[in-house]
Amino acid sequence: MEPTPIDRLDAIVAELQAKKDEWATLPIPQRLDLLRRCLEHAMAAAEGLVRASCKHKGIAFDAPVSAEEWLAGPVVIVRNLRLLHESLSQIRDHGRPQLRPGSSRRRADGQLVVEVFPQGFLDKLLFAKLRAEIWMQPGETEASMLESMAWVYRDLASQKGKVALVLGAGNVSSIGPMDVLYKLFVENQVCVLKMNPVNEYTGPHVEASLKPLVDAGYLQVVYGGADVGAHLVHHAGVDEIHITGSDAVHDIIVWGPPGEQAENKANNAPKLTKPITSELGCVTPVIVLPGNWSEKELQYHAENVATMVANNASHNCNAAKTILTWKGWAQRESFLARIQEILSSVPPRVTYYPGSDKKYDGFLEAHPEAKALASRGEGKVPWTAIFGVDAQNADDVVFTREAWCGVIAEAALEAKDEDEYASAVVDFANDKLWGTLSCVLVADPATQRRLGAGFDDLVARLRYGTVGVNAWGALSYAFAITTWGAFPGHSLDDIRSGIGVVHNTLMFKNPQKTVIWAPFTIAPKPPFFVTHRNGHQVAKKMLQFEYSPSFWKFPGIAISALGG
Known part of the structure; x- marks a missing residue:
């Protein structure tokens, strides 16, 4: 794609400035019409988006591996559009998005928790007993939560507009458009989306998917490298910024070139003074609580972890990077061997x-004992296991640096028994691993029952924006009704996984984190599993379901899923 010329960038910002107040006060019926039409356009653009992504990532469009491009592309974009349409319809009719009766609970410490998924019978039918909760920030009451939901719609006619710059991610096709939808419909800001050069090929498909918003003048899509981004970041007509990327790029934007950052941070003298939110990655842990698992259960969770590594060439901010185990777990070696066996079978x-x-190469230099599970090919790196890392070495690269490639590490913690380990491993994840975006906590039903309320306390103690209990945290991204972002508390001078959330179609103002609860095993096998033999066919049927949910679409999905 040709970079958008500087004079055109200036014109685009001026056009958005001229449209921002119109958007800010646009009545809900017009917004619903835009969302409905975007749904139609996104469906029409879906196959083209997937084909382009498969081509540029070197995977076959007509093979099961393409499921990841369907599921992390048009399926979640369409789901996000549909859920926003549902929320705005409820705001029109009731003043706020509606929660199911009895969906709220309070933990013993008073923290408010709301179950947001499943939303109804079809969710329960399709998603195999998966549940999702949004935990509110401490101090939030049910009254204050309800009062602040969909806050920009409380007095829409008096809202003042803003222009937001969204700096798109280069790895997943849905990130940019979904970030835009959050800025537009939840935060009420018109947007310029700057495509990342790595996947700028998706730009025309994004524009086609959201064409009604583009045609109405509420969204513009631009192309180019760091110079285009820098021009927009510091443009007087851009009011706010959201970035999905790395902490290094964030700090260049906020604090200047690397050689200036330490002094600027020390003097509290940022180069950027406008608001910026961010999602910046994580050394994602898979925390394994020991148990007596069956062969089937060991295999299921080995496939689950292998999927978290291999999906999208491990170029995911939620890719599994460090497995944490108890050294005394009798099945540890068997579990780790199965993970290696599965990854060895994945090209x-x-x-x-x-x-x-x-x-x-940097990880290999730090760990020459790393075990490559295949030969290194042209333009490819093999899945590589670095197991048995010394947990006492807090500065080890596997704990402090996001790999962003097909490396998976493991560290075994010493503890006198399972209970001491359970407490210690949560502290280790919180205090030793870089980032707070998402984590996975694997625990069998017997362990959860034995710990009782203590298990809920372990979940509560995990300082991550998403905690997936027996589930990949990516589900929180995909559900869209949940939040996606870092655990609250980071600052601009210590940004780690970022500030703020996106998605959040119920429009909670003060969420702390999302918790996904999954059964210990799911059958049939989830279509995103790297071992699924028919995932692409399931994914295409799920796209039709998300566009227009219907009981009559379920049998076709189930039949395809059983082929996995």
Whole structure:
């Protein structure tokens, strides 16, 4: 794609400035019409988006591996649009998005928790007993939560507009458009979306998907490198910024070039003074609580972890990076061996993200004992296991640096028994691993029953924006009704995984984190599993379901899923 010329960037910002107040006060019926039409356009653009993504990532469009591009692309975009349409319809009719009766609970410490998924019978039918909760920030009451939901719609006619710059991610096709939808419909800001050069090929498909918003003048899509981004970041007509990317790029934007950052931070002299929110990655832990698992259960969770590593060539901010286990767990070696066996059967992927091969080399230099599970090919790095890392070495690269390639590490913690380990491993994840975006907590039913309320306390103690209990945290991203972002508390001078959330279609103002609760195993196998033999066919049927949910679409999905 040709970079958008500077004079055109200036014109685009001026056009958005001229439209921002119109958007800010646009009545709900017109917004609903835009969302409905975007749904139609997103469906029409879906196959083109997936084909382009598969081509540029070096995977086959007509193979099961393409399921990840359907599921992390048009399926979640369409779901997000539909859920926003539902929320705005409820705001029109009731003043706020509606919660199911009895969906709220309070923990013993008073923290308010709201179950937001499943929303109804079809969710329960399709998603196999999965549940999702949004935990509110401490001090939030049910009254204050309800009062602040959908806050910009409380007095829409008097709202003042803003222009937001969204700096798109280069790894997943849905991130940019979904960030835009959050800024537009939840925060009420018109947007310029700057495509990331890594996946700028998705830009025309994003524009096609959201064409009604583009045609109405509420969204503009631009292209180019760091110079285009810098021009927009510091443009007087841009009021706020949201970035999905790395903490390094964030700090360049906020604090200046690397050589200036320490002094600028010390003097509290940021180069950027306008508001900026961010989602910046994580050394994602898979925390395994020991148990006596069956062969089937060991295999299921080995496939689950392998999927978290291999999906999208491991170029995911929620990719599993460090497995944490108890050294005394009798099944530890068997579990780790199964993960390696599964990854050995998965063909290495093109490392399409610039710099990933050098990051891989850095991990090998730090850990020459690393076990490559295949040969290194042209433009590809093998899935690589670094198991048995010394948990006492807090500065180890596997704890402090996001790999962004097909490396998976493991560290075993010493503890006198399972209960001491359970407490210690939560502290380790919180205090030793870089980032707070998402984590996975694996625990069998017997362990959860034995711990009782103590298990809920373990979940509460985890300082992550998403906690997936027996589930990949990516589900929180995909559900859209849940929040996606870092755990609250980071600052601009210590940004880690970022500030703020996106998605959140129920429009909670003060969420703390999302918790996904999954059964210990799910059958049939989830279509996103890297071992699924028919995932792409399931994904295409799920797209039709998300566009227009119906009981009559369920049998077709189930039949395809059983082929996995």
